[in-house]
Amino acid sequence: MKKATHQQTKEHNRNLVLKNIFERDPISRAEIARITGLTRATVSEIVAELIEEGLVKEIGTGESIGGKAPILLGLVADSRYLIGLYLGEDQFFGSIINLRGEIKDTIEMPIKNQSGDQALQSVYSILDLLIAKDWKPIVGIGIATPGLVNTKKGIVINAVNLEWQDLPLAELIEMRYHIPISILNDSQAAAIGEYVYGAKHPSESNLVVINVKYGIGAGILINGCLYQGDGGGAGEIGHVVVQEHGSLCRCGKAGCLETIASARAIVRRAISLMPEYPESELAKNPESISIESLKTAWQKNDPLAEKVISDAAYYLGLSIANLVSVLNIQSIVLTGDITCLGENWLKMIHNTMTQAALELLASNTKLEFGKLGFKAFTLGASAHMLLGDYRLLFLK
Ligand SMILES: [Zn+2]
Known part of the structure; x- marks a missing residue:
């Protein structure tokens, strides 16, 4: 193993100190030394440099535990x-x-x-x-x-x-x-x-975020690090075939999850299934079908809206059951246009997931909507x- 050069060690230590200020501010020099295991002198020297570079500032004093009250440090959010x-x-x-x-x-x-x-x-x-x-x-x-x-x-x-x-x-x-x-x-x-910016997730925890808009994909964080898989494609759940003889997908296959459960697929399926549902209110105005109009019709128990929305929830629930079984990550977040379908739709997905996965795994899994919308x-x-x-x- 190569020995780290002095410069590398210094960079590593600076990163460690800044990481603690980033994640825990307000924080004192003594607290940083305690958490990182660096000496107080090293921490003070690094903090002085970070203040000099404008990244960190002193923001007041903390509570004294006997002796002088410690000076607290904070990140300068607008320094970069x-x-x-x-x-x-x-x-x-x-x-x-x-x-x-x-x-x-x-x-x-x-x-x-x-x-x-x-x-x-x-x-x-x-x-x-x-x-x-x-x-x-x-x-x-x-x-x-x-x-x-x-x-x-x-x-x-x-x-x-x-x-x-x-x-x-x-x-x-x-x-x-x-x-x-x-x-x-x-x-x-x-x-x-x-x-990082949505609901409070503990540092170095696990999370799966499933993004459903015109396509469907998942992002997986393990111990706070993005997991991308060997070829960068971890989380490509939208292009798994889930329906025999399904519609053609833009990836070239037919019956992918994306062709049933994406926001665009729900609208497209409503239009193509319309002849089978002449009693549906939606059939009167096929040009104006959107995810919002389908939601409204669904709330009025329209059978066509019920069919396409519950199919989407069902297949998404099955895919999530697979993810839960492979990863056993207990925090799952759904984002994207589809979230406009609301909490009742989330419950449908949750029900399918619970029925399809091992009860012990599913019952400890929390499924919720994202907090950031497209800003995520x-x-x-x-x-x-x-x-x-x-x-x-x-x-x-
Ligand atoms: Zn596909």
């Missing part, structure tokens, strides 16, 4: 900024975000029927606009993209609706802006967003850059 970019289906969103996840500025850019090249130009345009703003310094750009991503290499392996294949997105952006980049799948980004994508894309490692924030 990150950009979070979400490449949504028909709109790109870019936000400037501070170190506590406060969104300072957002630019939305509609994109429709763009070629792969045009989509890339749109990414540049939105970044140009954000970087030209007054929020400085920007220390990182996190991008949430649909499709399969190699995060380590910064390559979008395949994003069908953006027409990107093996696109070295991180390299292209880094060459243009000279700012560190992180690229990850959108569902994985949403998972990090909910983990941009927040998560940026937060990924600081997940347990804060070296990005140090002045070089």
